[in-house]
Amino acid sequence: MTKTLPQNFFFGAAMSGPQTEGAYTKDNRLESIWDTWSNLSISDFYNKVGSYVGNNFYEKYEDDIKLLKSLNMDSFRTSIQWTRLLDINGKINPDGANFYHKVINCAKENDIEIFMNLYHFDMPTYLFNKGGWENREVVEAYAHYAKMAFREFGKEIKYWFTFNEPIVEPDQRYRHGVWFPFIKNAQKGINVQYNISLAHSLAVNEFYKAKEQGYIREDAKIGLINCFAPPYTKENPTPEDLEALRIEDGINNRWWLDLVTEGHLPQDVLETLKQYNMLPEMRPGDEEIFKLGKVDWLGFNYYHPSRIQAPKEKYDANGHIKFSDPYVWPEAKMNIYRGWEIYPKGIYDFGMKMKKEYPNLKFFVSENGMGVEHEHRFRNEAGEIQDDYRIEFIKEHLEWIAKAIEDGAQCLGYHYWGVIDNWSWNNAFKNRYGLVEVDLMNDYQRKLKKSAHWIQNVIKTKTITD
Template sequence: ELLEKYGGWESKHVVDLFEKFAKTAFSLFGDDVKYWTTFNEPMVIPEAGYLYGFHYPKYSGKGKEAAQIVYNINLASAKAIRAFRESGKDGEIGIILNLTPAYPRSDSREDTEAARLVDGFFNRSYLDPAVKGEFPKDVVEVLEKDGVLPAWTQEELDLIRNNTVDFLGVNYYHPKRVRAAEQADREQWKDWMPDWYGVEWEWPEARINPYRGWEIYPKAMYDIAKNVQDNYGNIKWFVSENGMGVEGEEKYRKADGSIEDDYRIDFYKEHLEQLHKAIEEGSNCIGYHPWTAMDCWSWNNAYKNRYGFIAVDLNDQSRTIKKSGRWFREVSDSNGFTIEEKK
């Protein structure tokens, strides 16, 4: 509420307050904590809070403000990185991004351009400054052409350029399927929105997790790994989140209380196969962290969708290891699993 009084992440003052917060954290915990990340899923703030209104402060259609927020968070991250390096503390500092690869509906120029712009705004607008120290030129050109370029200074741009991450965390759940925007799409929004260029499209062949409405597309894990390898200097990175939320898992409960969640095991197997393939081809991935250990609470859905290896009974808070948890323990102990031949 206090930060909202200053304008939230639209405000450069909030950027300075974040730097102050980071300095305090480094001072208090820098002798013990060796690995830091500045933000987790920073795109959620403008996307959910200002573009489409499903997270606080629940604005929608505020594309210009969202662009400024993307810039301000990148600036705040760079200031925190600078503060960490100036602190003299041992360790490394990075950022965690939720990457949603954008795939065009067709090979047409219109659809491929739309997917490129959507990827630019929702993925590369954080990925490029964090790793390369610069904003994607194609996105900057569009924002400038449309008169919604964020307010920035050369001093700030220099600071971003000189304070890039040591490593990258990636949260991956689903891709974006994109088609070129049509006149009707543009008319839905009074003011500038990325939807003026590309909108999400339902691929008829998509495998959908019905509880989240998200597409299950393991190959995107490979595509992310190769993108980081080929276009971002093969920076050290890890999968910080990847998982499957399912509603009503009690219907898969056995007599002993455990959950027979073979669907979750299949989900992880398919994603790990794709990640393993990329690592074999040289991608510098150093770790894989599923989401999550125990069923957890969500901002929008409370405990509706269960993600954990361990089931949580909300009546008495008792914990029971699911079949997937025992499977993942075996994977961890043996450092792998056998890939079954596809029939």
């Protein structure tokens, strides 16, 4: 049965500054932690493609924004790079600010709404060397950065976001240690997550102060974007499986949902952390800061569900408490290139959770996409990549979004990640997500894939077709 989306449902692209801009030495830009890692060990990056490249959005932003418009997209999200906007003394870098003003103006000229995020895992190295998110001084530096951004662009930007996926950096850089500098310390992961929560709340406070002082337009909104992987366990769970589900959902999902809707962290999670002597350092006044963290709306990044069960061992290989083990669902359909389960119904389940547990908070799907390796295999005689697998992926997710809206979810829009192929951390260009191909050997030339033509019509008609 054909599904339709509401006529006021917005449809656009998800991007980030560090993954698209390139031009890492221009505008007096500072070094980021990704540049540092690239400089120290370029072989850690797929095909030795480090952080320097992006997809050259810095040079091609005008053409790229026009390209989004040609696909009927009405909005896109990107991020300001802290390293480009501010100098080492925390003052506005005029060349960096000018670049973002040009991008914002170009979007306006093309009737495309720009959604601006402040942080996408790209901390300046000089601050990381001070301890990064482990250091409260860096939390304060982020609040200052947010304040400067709000005052510089507040009259131009309607939609702001404090963080993209604030759960990822505590996991990847601190708990699992797969990102430089490869820390494997569960306690540090919790400490960092706690401090990022403080940073978010302080930034929201700076937003409202700037609004009261007239720096920000009256219709502006502030939000948070996170990858809320809906959690599932076995069909006939034991009490231990359900306990694993509770704590993992609490740390990864409810932690942020309670913060942005109620202005506090989930008490049951804090009690469990206390039980295992894993509470972060809590200072007098922190609870008052968290009360400032409520937002206007939420971005929901969705790629895959989280399937978990009770842990078989109490401790992991690093001697840390294990709250759960992965559970492999026998019926799982996998994206073999990324190792992620494809489960479109997860979007619906999240929408129903929001309707039931957080009914006053509207949201949009802020990222959703399918990364595939060696896409050149699917090129036809005319040279166009025939990515029917991506069309199927998007179609099924949009159908579940439409059903969620029909059943009362307050889902306002959809941003596909990343529309134009982009650099993706230490995976670089290994898995391509775009509806538009980027030719790395030919000046980053853009070329539409089959999925781009398909989505162009879906956006125009708001009808989900084969």
